[in-house]
Amino acid sequence: MNQRNTSSGISHAAHDPSESLRAGKLGVTEIVFFVVAAAAPLVGMTGALPPSIALGSGAAAPGAYLVVGLTLLLFSVGYAAMSHQVTNAGAFFAYIGRGLGSNFGVGSALVSILAYLTIQLSIYGFLGGLIAGQVGILPWWGWTTVAWVLVTLLSLCQVDVGAKILGLLMLLELLSLLVTSVAILSNGGPEGLQFAASFSPAAIFAGGLTGSAGIALAFAFASFIGFEATAIYGEESKNPKKTVPLATYLSVCVITLLFALTSFSVVTGLGASKVVEKTLELTTVDKVPLTEPAAVLFHLAKQYVGAWMATAMSILVMSSLFAGLLAFQNSASRYFFALSRGGELPHALSKVNRFGAPGHAALLTSVIAGLVILVFAMAGLDPVLNMFFWFSGVAVVAILLIEILVCFAVVAFFHRHPGEEGVFTAKVAPMLAVTGLVLGQYLLMSRFGLLSGAVAEGVDPTTTQWGLSGLGWSLVLLPFLVFMLGFLYSSLVHKPNRELVDDEMVYE
Numbered sequence: 001m002n003q004r005n006t007s008s009g010i011s012h013a014a015h016d017p018s019e020s021l022r023a024g025k026l027g028v029t030e031i032v033f034f035v036v037a038a039a040a041p042l043v044g045m046t047g048a049l050p051p052s053i054a055l056g057s058g059a060a061a062p063g064a065y066l067v068v069g070l071t072l073l074l075f076s077v078g079y080a081a082m083s084h085q086v087t088n089a090g091a092f093f094a095y096i097g098r099g100l101g102s103n104f105g106v107g108s109a110l111v112s113i114l115a116y117l118t119i120q121l122s123i124y125g126f127l128g129g130l131i132a133g134q135v136g137i138l139p140w141w142g143w144t145t146v147a148w149v150l151v152t153l154l155s156l157c158q159v160d161v162g163a164k165i166l167g168l169l170m171l172l173e174l175l176s177l178l179v180t181s182v183a184i185l186s187n188g189g190p191e192g193l194q195f196a197a198s199f200s201p202a203a204i205f206a207g208g209l210t211g212s213a214g215i216a217l218a219f220a221f222a223s224f225i226g227f228e229a230t231a232i233y234g235e236e237s238k239n240p241k242k243t244v245p246l247a248t249y250l251s252v253c254v255i256t257l258l259f260a261l262t263s264f265s266v267v268t269g270l271g272a273s274k275v276v277e278k279t280l281e282l283t284t285v286d287k288v289p290l291t292e293p294a295a296v297l298f299h300l301a302k303q304y305v306g307a308w309m310a311t312a313m314s315i316l317v318m319s320s321l322f323a324g325l326l327a328f329q330n331s332a333s334r335y336f337f338a339l340s341r342g343g344e345l346p347h348a349l350s351k352v353n354r355f356g357a358p359g360h361a362a363l364l365t366s367v368i369a370g371l372v373i374l375v376f377a378m379a380g381l382d383p384v385l386n387m388f389f390w391f392s393g394v395a396v397v398a399i400l401l402i403e404i405l406v407c408f409a410v411v412a413f414f415h416r417h418p419g420e421e422g423v424f425t426a427k428v429a430p431m432l433a434v435t436g437l438v439l440g441q442y443l444l445m446s447r448f449g450l451l452s453g454a455v456a457e458g459v460d461p462t463t464t465q466w467g468l469s470g471l472g473w474s475l476v477l478l479p480f481l482v483f484m485l486g487f488l489y490s491s492l493v494h495k496p497n498r499e500l501v502d503d504e505m506v507y508e
Contacts, residue, residue: 031233031247032254033167038327039255040123042173042313042320044223045262050293052263054279055450055462056207056216059197059272062263063204064216065223069256071436072224075403076252077429078410080245081421083230085413092402093338099409107486108402109339114482115398116332117365118391119225120325121372124148125387127321132383134314141377147322148370155329155362157355169323173316176309177258180297181265183304194272198264209443210465215450218443222396222451223259233334262297269300329365336361344490385453390475393444393452398479400441407434448476 052061082095092112097105128144138146185193197203207213230248270278282299285291294317302310337358340349353359376387407430414426446465449455454472461467468476 027238028243028247028250030167031230031243032251033170034233034327034330035230035247035251036174036254037170037320037323038331039224039251040320040324041255041258041262042177042317043126043324044259045177045266046294046297046313046317048219048223048293049263049266050279050283050296051290051450052216052219053267054276054283054290055212056214056219057204057212058276059194059267060199060203060206060213061216061220062198062260062267063200064213064220065259065263066199066256067204068217068220068224068436068440069252069260071433071440073249073252073256074429075407075433075437076248077425078433079406080248081425082406082410082413083244083248084241085417092406093335093342095413096402096405096409099411099413100405103487103490104405104409106339106344106490107483108405109335109344110486111398111402111479111483113332113335113339114479115225115395115402116328116335117368118398119395120328120332120365121369122388122391122395123321123324123328124369124373125376125383125391127318127325129383129388130321131318139377140383141373144373144383147325148366148373150322151325151329152362152366154326155333155366156353156357156359169316169319173320173323174258176301176313176316177262180301180305180309180313181262184265184269184300187269187304189268190271191268191273193268197272198267209439210446214443215447215462217440218447218451220259221400221440221444222392224255225396225399233330266296266300269304270296329362333358333362333365336364389451389453390471393448393454394475394478396451397441397444397448397476398482400437400444401479401483404434404437404441407431407437445476448472452476 049061052064053059057064079095082098085098093105093109096108124144124147125140127147128140128142131143132138132140135143204216205213209217230244230251233244267275279296280289282295283290283293294314298310298313301313336345336349337352339345340347340361349358349361349364351358351360376383381387410430411427414421418426444451447461449459449461449464449466449468449472452472452475453461454469454475455461456467456469456472459467
């Protein structure tokens, strides 16, 4: 790879209008809608929080969300700084390519696509299974197909149409969590507000990283997937140099505070000293604990607000899942679009439709998802135990791998192109973030059996690290294999990538 300097500034590479996303459609608020919708806070609080409490650090689960949020805030410092230099629909792909080279960029792009496709597929499975269980009428794959059609149609429209729908769904979702949290905290619960039990370092890390604290942090890292999508919408934003950094910081802060506040209200509502016991009691069905994790939040909503709130939440969980589907559909399709525009995929995928959306890329995303759904349906696999847990586990490992590479890319980029960014932005914050993210990756991988259910026969994932089945090892290593294949493909082909070429750097 040869580099030649042709100017002192960085500018976004010019593109054919037919290969350019519709600019000026999204402001900070709309981008935050997409990102928070992808994080699906209501789903996280009903699905991930109860096992984090029962199997992890108990009353200190809120502190685990805060620790992870602060780690990702450090990551956002360098990530936001890169958005001033690069505006691209394949954000991770472009950032890593500019910092570490085009081979790393292409490898990371394939991993990003894997992450967004697998998290979307996991949500398809969860949504289909949930509606089939609550409503009936159609089998899970029937409801999933209905959602698949709606998501496909919306992804072909102007991006702000999806943002408006996500905005409405997200506001209702956030309102339900905030109203319930305020009601519980203002009441004080059976033991009052026990801040030390939830947020003191001694409580957060009790049990050690190989024990209960590690489990809580693993679930917390898994809950934050999607926040990094802010830069994906840079080309479609009104002022990417200002909009993307602000949206990134705002998204991380909103998600972190919401998770910490809601989880603390759950601990308060159940009582800090009895939170594990009560969580296991509420979620047990047919003597199997944690079978119905959503029962915890629904129980508290009914107790402290009213039965109507519990009913509303049960409906909003479904709308939250749908919002996440649309958000990840947009993310995956824009990566296909960026790779095609850069010459790595067929040229047709780089075309936008009359609404300014990456139409062909969106259709490809839907086709892949549809085929996987068909395979799972024909094989008779469970939409939740198999489709949701398997794919969500792969997605979080993939995203953390890319985030780690982004941190190294930030340091490398600003070392070669020093500008107004200070030492903290260009070096200290990214390397501190790497420390936390590498730890998070280890926790996710060592507890992958607990997250995915793919454990070897006779292994108890709540007490044993690793212990994966053959399927488990295949799933947890898949992101690394995909990265290596992308890296090797880019290395062997040796063709310049338009998305990784600008006035400052030319790859030959």
